[in-house]
Amino acid sequence: MLEIKDLHVHYGGIHALRGISLNIEEGKIISLVGANGAGKSTTLKAIMSLIQKTSGSVINDGKDITNEKTKNIVKGGVILTPEGRRVFPDLTVDENIALGAYTRKDKVEIAKDRNWVFELFPRLEERKWQAAGTLSGGEQQMLAVARSLMGRPKLLMMDEPSLGLAPLIVKSIFSIIKEINKAGVNVLLIEQNAKAALEISDYGYVMETGVITISGTGKELLGNDQVRKAYLGE
Known part of the structure; x- marks a missing residue:
């Protein structure tokens, strides 16, 4: 569906993304988890051409959209629900x-x-x-x-959908994300609530300071000691 290869992004003198690669497969919910400042939102903005990429590529359904205009990326079925x-x-x-x-x-x-x-x-x-x-x-x-x-997305990217919401509303939002996916929409989810995100995800990536450090199925990451200590409060 969507493939990111060796993506680099600089903000002035800051190397915000340091060669990340990830895949969003057809029919899947994929999570990108990590602390504030890890580069998660930067990744989504880079995919959408809202910020300039230094190098690397973004491929959507076999088409190179690395330097495509944002409006054309939206028309191609990749849509971002922004943070806030x-x-x-x-x-x-x-x-x-x-x-x-x-x-x-x-x-x-x-x-x-x-x-x-x-x-x-x-x-x-x-x-x-x-x-x-x-x-x-x-x-x-x-x-x-x-x-x-x-916008009838093929891929819906969601940036912190549970941020600032009451627990009952968070549960409802995640339930709806599963319904959206069942309806045929692929989902790339960014969340600080790592446990809730990984519980509904087919696959996940952990990002630290612009680098993907760990990846695996949602179940694998929920059981990973390093992930549990750093992001699940265990």
Whole structure:
């Protein structure tokens, strides 16, 4: 599906990504875990061409998108739900959702997808005429995901979807991620909540200071002593 090969990124004098390589296979949930500043968000931004890459390549479905423009990457089915939700606070829930389909022209299919995201997030349908800025944090996170799904992603990349949310809402968000994956959307998940992420992941990568240090199935990483001590509080 998507392959990153030997990716390097510099911020001024800082070598933020130091030759990382990873694969997102078809039908899978993949997690990228690590501490703050490890380079996780930088990885997603580099994939989306939101920041410049120093070297390396990004291949999507066999096509080299390393230097592709962000809008074309989105049209190619790779979509990022950013950290911090980034909803449009003065627009309604429904208007935010509609903006997620801005690259599409297929009105009948857009209407079907709108119905689907309201099935996934019934709370959003109840509040569809409400200004997005008046929603709770959990509802805004649901809206950010729903808006991304309206772009009909083949790969949905999610940056810290559980950040700042109550435990009950976190459980709901992770349940919905599994539902999205079952519907045929590949997922690349960045999370500081390593336990919750790895529990739903087919495969995971651990990142430290711009380098992938450990990789394995979600189950393998949950049982890895080094991962448990560093990220699972054990």
